[in-house]
Amino acid sequence: MVRALVFFLVLVLVGLFALINWPAFSAVTPLSLGVTTVQAPLGLIMLAFIAFLCVLFTVWVISLQAGSLMESRRQTRELQAQRDLADKAEASRFTELRTELMARLDRLQGDSRSAIEQNANAVAAQLGQLEDRLERERLLTPPMR
Numbered sequence: 001m002v003r004a005l006v007f008f009l010v011l012v013l014v015g016l017f018a019l020i021n022w023p024a025f026s027a028v029t030p031l032s033l034g035v036t037t038v039q040a041p042l043g044l045i046m047l048a049f050i051a052f053l054c055v056l057f058t059v060w061v062i063s064l065q066a067g068s069l070m071e072s073r074r075q076t077r078e079l080q081a082q083r084d085l086a087d088k089a090e091a092s093r094f095t096e097l098r099t100e101l102m103a104r105l106d107r108l109q110g111d112s113r114s115a116i117e118q119n120a121n122a123v124a125a126q127l128g129q130l131e132d133r134l135e136r137e138r139l140l141t142p143p144m145r
Contacts, residue, residue, distance in 0.1 A: 011054060014047075014050060018043070018047055021043070024043060025041065025043025025044055025047060026041045026043060026044060027041060027042075027043070028040060028041055029041070029042050031045075
């Protein structure tokens with residue numbers, strides 16, 4: 001933005017300089033074209049050349065900015081596509097992790113149930129053995145009176 005303002009200020013100063021010195025700019029002088037000599041105002045030719053260069057550079061800058069803007073938009077679209085792809089992959093990964101977690105939890109729950117059942121069976125077997133011992137002890141020992 002600062003460059004554009006400086007460029008515009010320089011153009012205004014050249015215009016003011018030409019306006020102040022208009023008689024010198026419009027004075028006809030002999031100009032050599034290499035092959036022939038013509039009578040023309042050198043100042044006006046130079047002003048026209050400067051104006052042509054200004055228009056040329058302005059078009060060049062606009063084309064550069066348009067190209068940069070198009071490239072930026074293309075990169076933004078590609079980046080958005082990559083983000084969408086990453087989001088889908090992440091969602092898929094979360095779904096896969098959730099499925100794996102549920103499977104592990106089911107396995108752990110099954111393992112816990114079987115361990116609890118084994119412990120319950122072991123406790124029941126030990127209780128049965130103790131009851132058998134007590135029963136045998138009762139049968140072997142006469143009742144006291």
